[in-house]
Structures are given as structure tokens and as C-alpha cells.
Amino acid sequence: QQQVRQSSQSLTVWEGETAILNCSYENSAFDYFPWYQQFPGEGPALLIAIRSVSDKKEDGRFTIFFNKREKNLSLHIKDSQPGDSATYFCAAINNYAQGLTFGLGTRVSVFP
Amino acid sequence: GALVYQYPRRTICKSGTSMRMECQAVGFQATSVAWYRQSPQKTFELIALSTVNSAIKYEQNFTQEKFPISHPNLSFSSMTVLNAYLEDRGLYLCGADWGGETLYFGSGTRLTVL
Structure with a gap:
């Protein structure tokens, strides 16, 4: 059973639009949720993260909206650029001794 | 900023042989190092988690006998894939942190097995 689920395998948006990536999780004990961005041939790079005590985290064009009651969160990429084309992974952790649990990723394509 | 270097970036080995990959944290002390394999x-599959002053914890389906890990200090870790076969191919990622929950990953070592 996938503990962290990303609802879309792929997403296509036009340059300037807002890309919305959705993620849900099973384990209520998860309390920290990083999003990673991965380009082909590279390792995943930490993009933005949120703790479960918050419902929103913003960093430039990237915003996480978090709903603890519904056990879901979303990553919004405002004013999408072609350079944002990458695979985005939602991850979760509750106890560092257990390591991060990753979703299967959403591949975002931004067309000019 | 925190940087994690992994080397080699890619490697090819014959079936049944072994290869070693290395991970170096630059600019911070890695109190924990997690090794993942991306298929x-x-x-992502977590192979093992190594925390300073604790034993290395391997996940189910991964063993020390197959993936021995060394974490001799707070800036370096290495892992060997022994007797590599086709099912071991993938991108091996090292993630390091300095006491928080956030893992910073290297670029990975891509293993191809012939």
C-alpha cells in the first residue's frame, strides 16, 4: 500500500499558468512534508517543506497548502516556467529513524 | 548551502561483480545518512539509515551482506553493492542531514549491470 500518493503521474501546463500537484497520505503520524524536484539524470533537490502544524508555506513561486484533517497537501507553482519542467516528489516523515517515504512523483511539463 | 557529493556519477559492472559508491557532505556535519535506490x-526504496552513534538500520529486502555501508565520520559514507545483478540496477542516492528531518541528496550513482 502506497503510504504517500500523488494523484497525477503527469501534468502539462502552459507558461505563466499555475501548476497544482496533489498529494495525500495514510499515516496520521507523519508530521513533516518536503517536496523534491528532480531533473533527468540528477538527484532530487529539496524544493520546499511544511510541518503539520502549519496550513500554508510559501517560498517565491512555490506554495504548499496543507490540510491535516483531510490528510492531503498540494504544491502550487505560480507563473510556471519551462525551466520548472521536472518530476516533483511529495515525501513525508514522522520519525527520522524511519526515513522519508516518497510518493511516485508527478512529471510536470511546462510549454512556452 | 548544504551540498552532498556522490561519486562516481555512473558506473557499469559485470553481473556478479561488486562496486563501491561514496557520499560526502560538504558544509555541514551529516549526523544521519540514508541510502536509497531509485528504480x-x-x-524510491530506502536501503538503510545510518545515524551517528547508532547501528546502521537496514530495511526489509536489503541486508548488510549485500549492501555493506561504512559511515566512519560526520562527512563521509560509502556503500558497496556486492555481487551485482540485473535487479540491482538503478540510481543510488545518498541523503544526508544534520539533525533535522530534511534530507539533502547527492546527484546519485547510476549503476548499470551487464
Whole structure:
């Protein structure tokens, strides 16, 4: 059973639009949720993260909206650029001794 | 900023042989190092977690006998894939942190097995 689920395998948006990536999780004990961005041939790079005590985290064009009651969160990429084309992974952790649990990723394509 | 270097970036080995990969944290002390394998389908599998002053904890389906890990100090870790076969191919990622929950990953070592 996938503990962290990303609802879309792929997403296509036009340059300037807002890309919305959705993620849900099973384990209520998860309390920290990083999003990673991965380009082909590279390792995943930490993009933005949120703790479960918050419902929103913003960093430039990237915003996480978090709903603890519904056990879901979303990553919004405002004013999408072609350079944002990458695979985005939602991850979760509750106890560092257990390591991060990753979703299967959403591949975002931004067309000019 | 925190940087994690992994080397080699890619390696090819014959079936049944072994290869070693290394991970170096630059600019911070890695109190924990996690080794993951990313399959060609992009899924992440946690191989083992190494925390300073604790034993290395291997996940189910991964053993020390197959993936021995060394974590001799707070800036360096290495892992060997012994007797590599086709099912061991993938991108091996080292993630390091300095006491928080956030893992910073290197670029990975891509293993191809012939």
C-alpha cells in the first residue's frame, strides 16, 4: 500500500499558468512534508517543506497548502516556467529513524 | 548551502561483480545518512539509515551482506553493492542531514549491470 500518493503521474501546463500537484497520505503520524524536484539524470533537490502544524508555506513561486484533517497537501507553482519542467516528489516523515517515504512523483511539463 | 557529493556519477559492472559508491557532505556535519535506490520506474526504496552513534538500520529486502555501508565520520559514507545483478540496477542516492528531518541528496550513482 502506497503510504504517500500523488494523484497525477503527469501534468502539462502552459507558461505563466499555475501548476497544482496533489498529494495525500495514510499515516496520521507523519508530521513533516518536503517536496523534491528532480531533473533527468540528477538527484532530487529539496524544493520546499511544511510541518503539520502549519496550513500554508510559501517560498517565491512555490506554495504548499496543507490540510491535516483531510490528510492531503498540494504544491502550487505560480507563473510556471519551462525551466520548472521536472518530476516533483511529495515525501513525508514522522520519525527520522524511519526515513522519508516518497510518493511516485508527478512529471510536470511546462510549454512556452 | 548544504551540498552532498556522490561519486562516481555512473558506473557499469559485470553481473556478479561488486562496486563501491561514496557520499560526502560538504558544509555541514551529516549526523544521519540514508541510502536509497531509485528504480527505472522512479520509485524510491530506502536501503538503510545510518545515524551517528547508532547501528546502521537496514530495511526489509536489503541486508548488510549485500549492501555493506561504512559511515566512519560526520562527512563521509560509502556503500558497496556486492555481487551485482540485473535487479540491482538503478540510481543510488545518498541523503544526508544534520539533525533535522530534511534530507539533502547527492546527484546519485547510476549503476548499470551487464
